[in-house]
């Protein structure tokens with residue numbers, strides 16, 4: 203159903219004909235009130251939607267999520283009481299974002315937000331108007347006050363800030379700053395098809411500025427739509443963060459090896475492995491919808507693997523008994539190292555999530571370890587910066603498995619396999635285990 207003709211969602215704003223602001227307000231409410239991710243909320247309205255309106259709404263909704271700590275601080279001060287009904291949050295936060303971060307003229311941002319509120323909640327019209335006009339009057343005072351409030355200053359939940367400060371006393375501020383910036387757009391050149399420098403020449407010819415950032419990697423000076431990358435459809439190149447591009451070389455494969463990618467979707471690391479070597483690769487993932495993207499990616503790049511939907515934690519259901527020379531376990535995690543790519547995620551997570559995920563990760567590690575041949579290597583990876591998913595997870599695994607040893611890896615800029623986000627890459631963790 204086209205987005206313009208959807209009924210108003212439960213707990214959400216008004217999705218009927220209207221501007222990008224109305225759609226953005228609805229998307230924001232879906233995250234804050236319904237606990238839905240922005241990706242899921244956007245996917246539900248993508249089909250048939252006016253592309254321009256969708257792009258503008260997406261831009262606004264992502265912007266609100268990036269600045270939510272600060273915007274909610276303003277809103278609390280200006281409203282002076284909890285919002286009633288709660289769905290006033292969407293239009294008010296979008297308008298505050300436009301006023302505070304984009305310097306949109308008040309007549310545009312305020313009038314439409316007030317109209318939006320008034321259409322669904324006529325009695326809240328005056329309240330909305332008062333809140334937003336209040337911001338334009340009290341802006342300097344509010345900005346000063348926000349500087350002393352951690353959530354408003356860093357735009358992360360207080361528990362996240364406290365954790366980072368405790369874990370990384372020297373770099374927590376740099377990490378939060380990096381996580382509030384825009385992520386770099388790094389490309390992985392398909393080395394089976396052409397050298398990175400040669401692809402760079404194609405980018406230059408297309409008017410796109412880049413810099414060399416890794417063995418197969420070029421980073422664009424300014425991000426572009428994937429469709430604008432020369433030869434993307436023909437499999438010359440993929441988009442993959444520089445930190446994620448470390449996995450393939452770290453797995454230390456050789457031609458002819460039998461390799462398991464135990465959490466393969468959407469297939470970035472599996473494809474990189476196959477670009478490096480001729481492998482007998484089994485790529486599994488529990489999620490069949492995400493798994494379809496592995497098949498598409500391999501097809502686009504001219505690569506092949508055995509791709510199947512399976513639970514890495516239950517090999518009895520799918521393993522044929524032939525041991526693997528190498529295993530990549532790129533485990534589901536809090537994604538705390540890639541928070542800037544999904545700015546809504548930080549507001550949806552809870553401080554206890556890492557503990558719950560650590561249990562799942564341990565179950566998967568224990569389940570795939572017996573599938574590795576003696577002398578074989580397993581690369582454990584996460585895109586998290588929380589130790590219970592990383593160093594502590596690996597420490598506990600080594601304590602449980604007498605036949606496991608740590609195979610040291612050298613990662614520039616990393617400490618104990620932990621890479622923190624900066625301007626060049628996201629946060630990742632890698633540990634290579636060898637079966638002795």
Ligand SMILES: C[S@@+](CC[C@H](N)C(=O)[O-])C[C@H]1O[C@@H](n2cnc3c(N)ncnc32)[C@H](O)[C@@H]1O
Pocket residue numbers: 446464465466467468469470471472486487488489492512513514515532533534535566
């Ligand atoms: C970090 S992502 C993997 C990214 C992938 N390696 C890549 O580079 O494109 C983690 C994946 O683990 C999958 N997953 C979660 N639990 C799983 C399980 N029990 N068995 C297999 N896959 C699982 C998720 O569906 C998700 O696709």
